Amino acid sequence: MNAIVTGLSGRNAPIHPAAPSRAEAYIAAHDFARPTLVLDLDAVERQFRALTAGLGRAHVHYAVKANPEPRIVERLVALGSGFDAASRGEIELVLSQGAHPDHVSFGNTVKRASDIAFAHQAGITLFAADAEEELDKIAAHAPGARVYIRLLVDNPDADWPLSRKFGVPADRVIPLLAHARARGLVPHGLSFHVGSQTREAWMWAGTLDRVAAVWHAARDAGFDLHLLNVGGGFPAFYGTAIDHPTAYAAAVMDLIADRFGDVAQIMAEPGRGLVAEAGAIAAEVMLVARKSDDDLHRWVYLDIGKFSGLAETIDEAIRYQFVTLRDGAPMGPCILAGPSCDSADVLYEKRPVSLPLTLAAGDKVMIRNCGAYTSSYASIGFNGFPPLDVVVLG
Ligand SMILES: Cc1ncc(COP(=O)(O)O)c(C=O)c1O
The missing domain is CATH 3.20.20.10 (Alanine racemase)
Structure with missing residues (x-):
């Protein structure tokens, strides 16, 4: 995966090196059958x-x-x-x-x-x-x-x-x-x-x-x-x-x-x-769709949503960062939603997320800095989607 965002702290200290974290590198190197939180104990x-x-x-x-x-x-x-x-x-x-x-x-x-x-x-x-x-x-x-x-x-x-x-x-x-x-x-x-x-x-x-x-x-x-x-x-x-x-x-x-x-x-x-910064989630695109031909926004449905780990997107309060293998290609605004049959399971709509135009079903998506309030919220199998898997890197 590429396009790791670099952030500089208010005191000039780099808080995120351009290189992926250990959890992110692990996600990039592995395939996951379902959404998985990878945690780095170090x-x-x-x-x-x-x-x-x-x-x-x-x-x-x-x-x-x-x-x-x-x-x-x-x-x-x-x-x-x-x-x-x-x-x-x-x-x-x-x-x-x-x-x-x-x-x-x-x-x-x-x-x-x-x-x-x-x-x-x-x-x-x-x-x-x-x-x-x-x-x-x-x-x-x-x-x-x-x-x-x-x-x-x-x-x-x-x-x-x-x-x-x-x-x-x-x-x-x-x-x-x-x-x-x-x-x-x-x-x-x-x-x-x-x-x-x-x-x-x-x-x-x-x-x-x-x-x-x-x-x-x-x-x-x-x-x-x-x-x-x-x-x-x-x-x-x-x-x-x-x-x-x-x-x-x-x-x-x-x-x-x-x-x-x-x-x-x-x-x-x-x-x-x-x-939070010790974890990243491996997710996948389930579907990319437009509601009409002239719709500016694509709807991107992930295999993880509000009821399976991303509860803190309620009111779009916590804004996660998404990394895909296609980053670098032209980007466009997306409404991001989870997989469940519940209309509340929309992650970002008021402020759409910018994702590659070429994004398609089956693409891997990595969600950064997800070690807090994700697996603890995703403890039930709402809609039959299993709770968030966790991998711990010791
Ligand atoms: C009593 C109490 N202490 C600490 C925390 C942790 O807060 P934070 O995750 O912002 O550090 C919470 C979070 O709900 C809390 O209820």
Whole structure:
């Protein structure tokens, strides 16, 4: 395959060499019977080291939901990472790969009571909450646990915002910390999520201002908060230049230091920023069609769609890069769609994708930087199309 896009970061460091990544080279050299995600564990390790170099004393808790591939977890355990788990299944996964319960937080604010009890039994002592009832569940099933309250923040600049569903408004935080204390829990800290794929570090500033105001108010109110959990949001390269991960993380840490001063413990939960660039998907063109002779746009149907790995194309939020063997030939705009018999399974229509005019059914298509939120979304066989295959390069 050719035509690998080269991107230069805002700090001049090349973030993508012109040469294909190891996962991309593997795809170019192999044939696949169905859509397949190829993951490079060494790339995950390099990204972990790059992020942690910038994060300094902040401890990484990998957001397992981004890619629950056991060998990624195993590698990250070996590197000293912690884990943000969203469910009993993710807790079982990380413990089975050797994670120490002290390095695992149960970060979902909506937890089944029996799963809280399971986590408690397994030795996990750190839980997220954003409601009284959730604190009551934690107090009943994990007595004495440390809790952090998730703050609701706007994510106007994130490509994949996580607003509204999670967190409480600022004025609810102190009552919740008091509720936790009254239930015998340890009000340990605050968390927030700036929004996934926050492309530039300065975009954190407004959110950090608001979280810092709550943090200082809570401390003034007598809550000896220890933990600031800054969530995820660290970006991946999808064709728009981003800073090198070390520079980005260091810039975020500078913004935090300016606003929070001396925080005992800082935790970051990168998902996308850690694993997206370690993976690429091998896909295939199923059909190229025009709806009429004078139609400017071709419809290109791939063998992968919204329900089989590319869920983050919802609202065309995440824009993947496509590489074909015919790149270099004249290009034209295409509406890109998935293979299922569901009319929602259109990937890009508002902003069509430019693909070679000679593209035809049976052509290989490689999708770049797909290591995050693809195989984890594609866990069911909607329409009889099997879930995304995964190949791990150790
Ligand atoms: C609580 C929590 N932490 C971290 C993440 C990871 O975010 P990102 O992939 O943007 O790094 C998520 C993503 O949904 C999350 O819900």
